[in-house]
Amino acid sequence: MSGPARSAARADPVALSGVSFAYEEGPEVLTGLDFAVREGRALALLGRNGSGKTTLMRLLSGGLRPSAGTLAVDGEPVAYGRKGLTRLRTTVQLVVQDPDDQLFAASVGQDVSFGPLNLGLPDAEVRSRVGEALAALDIAALADRPTHLLSYGQRKRTAIAGAVAMRPRVLILDEPTAGLDPDGQERLLATLDRLRARGTTVLMATHDVDLALRWSDETALLTPDGLHTGPTAATLARTDLLRRAGLRLPWGVAAAGLLRARGLLADTAAGPRTPEELAALAD
Numbered sequence: 001m002s003g004p005a006r007s008a009a010r011a012d013p014v015a016l017s018g019v020s021f022a023y024e025e026g027p028e029v030l031t032g033l034d035f036a037v038r039e040g041r042a043l044a045l046l047g048r049n050g051s052g053k054t055t056l057m058r059l060l061s062g063g064l065r066p067s068a069g070t071l072a073v074d075g076e077p078v079a080y081g082r083k084g085l086t087r088l089r090t091t092v093q094l095v096v097q098d099p100d101d102q103l104f105a106a107s108v109g110q111d112v113s114f115g116p117l118n119l120g121l122p123d124a125e126v127r128s129r130v131g132e133a134l135a136a137l138d139i140a141a142l143a144d145r146p147t148h149l150l151s152y153g154q155r156k157r158t159a160i161a162g163a164v165a166m167r168p169r170v171l172i173l174d175e176p177t178a179g180l181d182p183d184g185q186e187r188l189l190a191t192l193d194r195l196r197a198r199g200t201t202v203l204m205a206t207h208d209v210d211l212a213l214r215w216s217d218e219t220a221l222l223t224p225d226g227l228h229t230g231p232t233a234a235t236l237a238r239t240d241l242l243r244r245a246g247l248r249l250p251w252g253v254a255a256a257g258l259l260r261a262r263g264l265l266a267d268t269a270a271g272p273r274t275p276e277e278l279a280a281l282a283d
Contacts, residue, residue: 013201014071014088015075016070021067037201044211090168093171103158113127134161169200177208
């Protein structure tokens with residue numbers, strides 16, 4: 001690509017280049033990793049326990065610093081001082097798996113306001129962001145509710161609302177559907193769809209290959225021999241990668257293979273991602 005064309009292209013909002021990381025007195029968890037989160041995509045991150053998913057997410061959000069390589073925001077390397085990390089955290093927000101590790105304030109509204117207040121924003125702007133985030137997560141009625149009286153699903157939504165109030169371009173979620181009942185999962189996925197429609201890029205770490213197939217545009221698979229990223233349907237159809245990542249074949253991919261083998265689905269047609277889509281094909 002020529003220089004002018006490259007400069008005209010917009011850089012990825014957040015990207016790791018040649019990154020390695022090891023915990024103190026331990027082996028390297030990630031080595032020479034290149035990974036970019038592309039604007040506007042729904043990205044699923046999958047891999048077996050201990051594969052480095054949590055480490056990767058914390059590197060992207062600034063919670064960990066690479067031992068080698070760089071983290072860049074909009075193509076510019078992140079400086080790990082106060083100013084650089086503030087810039088990073090207004091671009092990228094991480095919501096951890098257990099909401100009780102993230103919630104600490106007395107009420108829902110107070111908890112969601114913590115991040116914007118730390119940015120030094122005017123009170124009116126903080127109130128606007130809190131109201132916007134509570135509405136986006138469908139928990140506006142819980143603004144004054146003590147956090148210790150929330151259900152598990154409500155605590156999950158409150159933790160996500162706290163991240164959304166920072167108005168990040170990239171929202172990283174660690175196993176966001178874990179512990180939710182089917183209705184809670186559907187409501188959360190609908191919320192993520194609304195956030196994406198407003199321009200938020202979402203990265204979701206999950207062990208659920210069926211959820212990844214249904215929800216994501218792209219999938220990143222962490223395996224012992226490195227990271228493999230590509231379009232979700234094609235990536236999750238690769239049994240060699242799934243085996244190395246310790247994952248099973250999604251049922252939708254298996255169903256599509258059976259339908260094609262029996263001449264019921266064209267080779268170029270997309271396979272079913274949900275039971276409802278399979279039922280529609282049957283009809």
